[in-house]
Every structure is written in structure tokens, then in C-alpha cells.
């Protein structure tokens with residue numbers, strides 16, 4: 001009802017729509033129309049009402065509200081079920097809970113701020129209110145669990161290419177899960193998996209993009225290593241549109257991965273890679289070492305040539321390590 005009212009107001013946003021006109025259009029009482037308008041106002045929509053003229057939509061709030069995300073979303077299934085919360089501990093925590101309860105593939109969780117935003121291995125992801133695009137979605141891929149890292153690559157390619165194509169930003173990927181502009185991190189991806197030996201139950205994929213965050217709002221220790229779209233473009237970016245573009249691109253890449261396999265994706269990933277050929281320090285719980293990153297294999301593992309005299313080629317799996 002609320003969304004139908006909003007749609008009607010949106011379609012006639014230049015003019016007033018009378019209460020009677022709205023109630024006829026929607027087939028409900030004028031009181032029901034009034035209630036829907038009130039509840040839209042509570043969400044932040046600025047709706048003007050004038051005696052004898054009716055209602056007019058004056059301003060849409062800068063929030064990632066489900067009705068805004070759905071309006072003009074070009075996907076076939078991703079983001080059609082939306083769970084929106086003003087605040088969350090972490091979108092991935094809720095996505096995993098929903099997935100366990102049977103939520104469909106493509107279910108989206110969105111928030112304005114995360115109190116306990118996380119990166120890999122429990123690291124924190126700074127998620128200030130109303131400034132980022134913070135979301136998770138549920139996938140139920142027909143992949144062997146050993147191939148699950150391919151999904152992180154899929155998401156990284158989708159995010160980096162969206163930033164390049166739609167925002168003309170020179171985004172690249174730092175293996176396995178971070179999106180950089182130059183030497184600054186602009187977005188992160190967190191892939192969490194529930195699997196049996198022979199199959200994946202579900203994947204909760206979380207993505208956080210720094211959108212309208214000013215550098216000085218990051219902690220001093222992060223400030224030199226991070227960036228945002230605002231910082232790069234010099235003006236604020238419409239968050240809903242960015243999210244819609246990301247969802248569109250993620251759905252397309254995921255479909256391509258399911259139909260064509262990892263090889264074409266890996267080739268495109270390699271074009272966006274920022275690490276191969278470089279000296280890297282691998283920080284793993286059991287053993288850290290330095291070497292040269294030489295390739296990424298068909299499972300998404302990084303192949304690192306340990307420094308001369310100290311050993312051969314090492315295969316590094318995404319889940320276990322950090323690259324510095």
C-alpha cells in the first residue's frame with residue numbers, strides 16, 4: 001500500500017494528487033491513503049499536503065530504502081527480496097541467519113550503518129552512518145565448496161568494473177577481496193560459506209563501499225590507506241543508484257560464472273589485478289613469508305614464488321592469509 005502510494009506520487013511528482021484521486025486510483029479509503037502518506041513521512045519522504053489540492057512528493061530521502069532500491073532496479077532476481085534496517089551489527093550476520101531460515105537466493109540485506117562491520121578473520125570494517133553502501137546477499141550456488149573462492153573473484157570483478165565503467169575510476173583488485181583506487185582501499189568483500197563436504201548450502205556475500213565518506217572521518221591509522229568515491233570524484237555520489245548498478249553487475253557476473261565457468265572470469269580478473277608480479281608479504285597464522293606473486297590458479301589461490309634460496313612455489317588460499 002505504502003509502495004503503491006509512493007509510486008503514484010512519484011509518477012505525478014510535478015503536480016498535486018488529490019486525496020480522492022489517490023484513493024480511487026489505489027482502491028482504498030482516504031483514511032488509508034492518509035495513513036500511507038504518514039508512514040512514508042516517517043521514513044523520511046517529504047510529502048507536501050495542501051488543502052483542496054492534495055499531496056505532492058517534494059523530496060526523496062538519501063536512504064537506501066527498499067522502495068528506492070526497487071525503483072528502476074534492472075535485475076531479474078538479485079535484490080527482489082529486501083531486508084532493510086536503519087542500523088545493524090553486520091549485514092552478513094543477518095544474511096546468514098535469513099539463509100539458515102531458508103531465504104531465497106538473491107535476498108538482499110541493506111543498512112545505513114554497521115555497529116560491528118567486519119572484514120575477514122574478524123577484522124573490523126568501518127561503516128559510518130549514511131555514508132557507505134553496505135549490503136549482503138544470499139547465494140545458493142551449485143559449486144563444490146573448494147570452488148567457493150571463485151565467488152569472491154566474481155564479486156570483485158563486478159565491483160571494480162562498475163566503478164570503472166559507471167564512475168570512470170581506475171579501480172583494481174588486490175587479491176583476493178579488496179578493491180583499490182591507486183594504493184587506497186575503497187571497498188571490501190566478505191564471502192562467508194555454509195557447506196557440507198559435497199556441496200554449498202549457502203553463501204552470504206557482504207560488500208562495503210566507501211561512498212560519501214570524508215577522509216578525516218576515518219581513524220588516523222586508516223586515513224592514509226583508504227579512499228571513498230566522494231574523495232575521488234570531488235562530489236557526493238547517489239548511493240541508491242550505485243547499489244542498483246552493483247546489483248545489476250553482480251547478477252550478470254554470477255550468471256556468467258554459473259554458465260561459462262571460471263576461465264573467462266579469471267581472465268578479466270587478471271586485467272584488474274594489482275598484485276601479480278609484485279613482491280608480497282603473506283601473513284598466515286602458521287607461517288609468514290615474502291615472495292613474488294606470480295599467478296592465480298583455477299581455484300583462485302595465489303601462487304607465490306618464495307624468495308630465492310628460501311623455497312619454491314607456494315600456493316596461498318584466500319581464507320587463510322592477508323597480503324601486505
Ligand code: ATP
Nearest residue numbers: 119120123124125126178185186188210226322323
Ligand atoms: P588488509 O591487508 O588491508 O588487512 P584484508 O583483506 O586482510 O586486507 P579485510 O578483512 O578485507 O582485510 O578488511 C579489513 C581491513 O580493512 C581492516 O583491518 C582495516 O585495515 C581496513 N578497513 C576497515 N574499514 C575500512 C573501510 N571502511 N575502508 C577501507 N578499509 C577499511
